[in-house]
Amino acid sequence: MNMYHAETIDVAVIGGGHAGCEAALAAARLGMRTVLFAISLDSIAMMPCNPSIGGSSKGHLVREVDALGGEMGKVIDKTYIQTKMLNTGKGPAVYSLRAQADKQAYQSEMKHRLENTPNLKIKQAEIVDIRMENGRVSGVVTAAGAVYDCKAAVLCMGTYMKARCLTGEHITESGPNNLMPAMKLSARLREMGIDLFRFKTGTPARMNKNSLDLEKMQPQYGDENIVPFSFSHTAEDIAKPQVLCWLTYTNEKTHQIIRDNLDRSPMFGGVIEGTGPRYCPSIEDKVVRFADKERHQLFVEPEGENTEEMYIQGMSSSLPEDVQIAMYRTIPGLEHCEITRFAYAIEYDCIDATQLKLSLEFKDIPGLFSAGQFNGSSGYEEAAAQGLIGGINAAHFVQGKEPLVLQRSDGYIGVLIDDIVNKGTREPYRMMTSRAEFRLLLRQDNADQRLTPIGYRIGLISQERYDALLEKERLVAAEIDRVQHVTMGPSAPVLALLEKYGTAPIKNGARLSDLLKRPQLSYEALAEIDPERPDLPQDVQEQVNIQIKYAGYIDQQLKQVEQFKKLEGRLLPMELDYETIQGLRLEARQKLNLVRPENLGQASRITGVSPADISVLLIYMEQMKRKH
Numbered sequence: 001m002n003m004y005h006a007e008t009i010d011v012a013v014i015g016g017g018h019a020g021c022e023a024a025l026a027a028a029r030l031g032m033r034t035v036l037f038a039i040s041l042d043s044i045a046m047m048p049c050n051p052s053i054g055g056s057s058k059g060h061l062v063r064e065v066d067a068l069g070g071e072m073g074k075v076i077d078k079t080y081i082q083t084k085m086l087n088t089g090k091g092p093a094v095y096s097l098r099a100q101a102d103k104q105a106y107q108s109e110m111k112h113r114l115e116n117t118p119n120l121k122i123k124q125a126e127i128v129d130i131r132m133e134n135g136r137v138s139g140v141v142t143a144a145g146a147v148y149d150c151k152a153a154v155l156c157m158g159t160y161m162k163a164r165c166l167t168g169e170h171i172t173e174s175g176p177n178n179l180m181p182a183m184k185l186s187a188r189l190r191e192m193g194i195d196l197f198r199f200k201t202g203t204p205a206r207m208n209k210n211s212l213d214l215e216k217m218q219p220q221y222g223d224e225n226i227v228p229f230s231f232s233h234t235a236e237d238i239a240k241p242q243v244l245c246w247l248t249y250t251n252e253k254t255h256q257i258i259r260d261n262l263d264r265s266p267m268f269g270g271v272i273e274g275t276g277p278r279y280c281p282s283i284e285d286k287v288v289r290f291a292d293k294e295r296h297q298l299f300v301e302p303e304g305e306n307t308e309e310m311y312i313q314g315m316s317s318s319l320p321e322d323v324q325i326a327m328y329r330t331i332p333g334l335e336h337c338e339i340t341r342f343a344y345a346i347e348y349d350c351i352d353a354t355q356l357k358l359s360l361e362f363k364d365i366p367g368l369f370s371a372g373q374f375n376g377s378s379g380y381e382e383a384a385a386q387g388l389i390g391g392i393n394a395a396h397f398v399q400g401k402e403p404l405v406l407q408r409s410d411g412y413i414g415v416l417i418d419d420i421v422n423k424g425t426r427e428p429y430r431m432m433t434s435r436a437e438f439r440l441l442l443r444q445d446n447a448d449q450r451l452t453p454i455g456y457r458i459g460l461i462s463q464e465r466y467d468a469l470l471e472k473e474r475l476v477a478a479e480i481d482r483v484q485h486v487t488m489g490p491s492a493p494v495l496a497l498l499e500k501y502g503t504a505p506i507k508n509g510a511r512l513s514d515l516l517k518r519p520q521l522s523y524e525a526l527a528e529i530d531p532e533r534p535d536l537p538q539d540v541q542e543q544v545n546i547q548i549k550y551a552g553y554i555d556q557q558l559k560q561v562e563q564f565k566k567l568e569g570r571l572l573p574m575e576l577d578y579e580t581i582q583g584l585r586l587e588a589r590q591k592l593n594l595v596r597p598e599n600l601g602q603a604s605r606i607t608g609v610s611p612a613d614i615s616v617l618l619i620y621m622e623q624m625k626r627k628h
């Protein structure tokens with residue numbers, strides 16, 4: 001192969017999926033000469049599965065990406081076709097925003113933004129080699145022989161590495177959506193000492209809407225009160241008419257067809273080697289694992305405004321085409337469905353993220369970063385979150401700056417990276433609110449207050465946006481102060497309001513803030529007895545309500561965070577050999593040497609390291625401090 005020198009750049013981003021897009025934008029915006037490579041530019045920001053962004057806990061990730069200066073939230077605000085706040089029957093910690101996307105519009109909007117970003121170029125090319133010089137990354141090479149010298153690279157290859165797609169007995173070497181896979185880079189990564197293994201995932205069929213009987217399904221409406229993903233948008237900025245989704249169910253006939261054909265499913269016939277996601281199982285998995293369930297719900301969702309293709313959420317499969325036709329046609333509304341794209345499973349090479357530091361840099365390969373589904377995660381939002389951090393830290397590496405590491409108490413992004421780096425994952429990792437121990441603080445509504453100051457400090461948030469946040473915080477503080485100082489007497493309108501909301505009358509005066517804490521009342525409900533109330537934006541009112549109502553829980557959790565930070569502040573030297581520390585159990589020594597945690601908090605979360613081992617480490621560190 002003839003090689004030629006194409007260009008000298010700072011950061012190479014390999015992959016144009018949700019991780020690659022955020023990584024490339026962040027690096028370029030931080031002043032790095034950046035090139036994003038994708039085997040096909042048509043894969044940029046592609047959603048190979050669900051045409052939606054957000055959802056439970058994933059909505060938190062999108063808002064955090066936005067708060068730090070990422071792009072996903074802005075792009076979905078522009079291209080959504082239905083939006084909904086999920087879980088509003090529960091507490092605000094688990095409210096999660098979810099938006100149906102116009103898939104193609106999302107891709108072209110993101111691609112257009114990449115094209116117009118200074119310092120950033122996008123190139124259609126397969127990367128087959130990573131060059132090293134003096135023990136650090138020095139370049140990347142395309143299949144056609146173009147050499148790009150670079151100082152750092154971010155791996156964002158998603159599900160394309162040695163990818164195989166399976167529909168029953170029909171198996172093709174292909175990336176998602178019949179795009180070309182990356183067949184060469186895996187071998188080079190192994191040569192560099194990187195361990196790879198196989199994961200799998202799947203997607204349901206798409207069908208032509210004209211062949212569906214929508215009358216037989218229940219319509220699902222979007223919210224009237226729209227909440228944007230991006231903190232830089234207001235509801236008015238993004239308001240538009242919304243499309244309908246539809247709800248239907250599988251039944252015993254569907255399940256019987258699946259059971260009768262399990263031996264033809266590669267997932268069950270042993271043809272697939274990879275491990276699949278436990279939390280988004282295929283329909284075969286659901287029918288086997290939840291055998292007593294009589295039906296499973298399916299959302300029928302449009303793929304966009306300019307297409308009749310519909311996505312059948314909840315019914316991913318790797319069964320053969322003839323079985324798919326029979327099984328989908330048992331479902332009310334789908335009896336005459338015309339499948340445009342059959343369901344398939346895909347398996348691919350990925351890494352165990354314990355090979356990475358919390359900055360997402362490989363522990364033993366300076367300048368090489370890794371983000372997205374290639375790190376063993378699943379989900380567009382998980383990918384975007386890691387991409388953003390990988391891109392920021394690749395830029396910081398080139399600039400000789402400290403890496404940005406978010407802690408578990410800073411956000412779901414911190415939880416996600418800490419989980420995969422410390423514990424690794426034996427199945428595609430999916431974010432869930434239950435994984436965040438400080439979730440009362442890490443709400444989707446306050447992601448800007450938690451992370452925008454960090455985005456501003458590192459240079460991804462403009463002065464204007466930062467000033468707007470400071471103004472919002474000032475208004476919230478002033479209003480909380482006012483509400484705490486307004487006293488209500490037992491006047492007729494006050495008593496009438498309390499009765500209307502089914503809460504006990506007051507005998508003497510009560511502070512407005514105390515009334516607000518009652519479960520039946522809210523800041524909004526108290527408006528009619530609060531004539532002095534200033535006219536405040538919706539997001540300010542929401543903060544006043546939450547911060548007063550849940551003040552007790554929030555204070556308690558802040559104390560837990562203080563404790564947590566003490567352990568996180570105790571740094572462990574990377575070169576420490578745990579074999580030499582007396583008193584550590586064998587398993588702890590092995591795991592600590594493998595993970596090489598950066599601090600005591602991180603050490604305490606490694607599976608196989610017990611509280612007793614942490615005490616041993618604490619004593620050891622005290623002894624070391626006294627010696628020096």
Ligand SMILES: Cc1cc2nc3c(=O)[nH]c(=O)nc-3n(C[C@H](O)[C@H](O)[C@H](O)COP(=O)(O)OP(=O)(O)OC[C@H]3O[C@@H](n4cnc5c(N)ncnc54)[C@H](O)[C@@H]3O)c2cc1C
Pocket residue numbers: 014015016017018019020037038039040043044046047048049050125126127128156157158159160161176182185201202203344345346371372373374377378379380381383384
């Ligand atoms: C069939 C299927 C079903 C899925 N189901 C869902 C779902 O329902 N919801 C969900 O959130 N997630 C789902 N996922 C996962 C989701 O697609 C990923 O989590 C997300 O897209 C990962 O983003 P990424 O940026 O890490 O990688 P990807 O989106 O996979 O992007 C990888 C990029 O890397 C490029 N690339 C790869 N190798 C090279 C190379 N050597 N040189 C140059 N470029 C290269 C590709 O061209 C592509 O641009 C599914 C994935 C698939 C394939």
Ligand SMILES: NC(=O)c1ccc[n+]([C@@H]2O[C@H](COP(=O)([O-])OP(=O)(O)OC[C@H]3O[C@@H](n4cnc5c(N)ncnc54)[C@H](O)[C@@H]3O)[C@@H](O)[C@H]2O)c1
Pocket residue numbers: 049050052054055056058084086098200201202220245246277280299300301313314377378379380381428
């Ligand atoms: N391996 C993978 O990479 C892979 C594969 C499949 C799914 N996933 C992940 O799973 C997620 C999808 O999984 P999910 O099935 O839990 O769905 P989801 O998170 O999008 O939705 C969960 C809940 O949201 C509500 N909902 C969903 N769609 C709705 C609609 N159209 N209208 C009204 N309410 C709706 C319902 O209550 C539903 O049960 C994706 O976001 C993705 O991250 C990953």
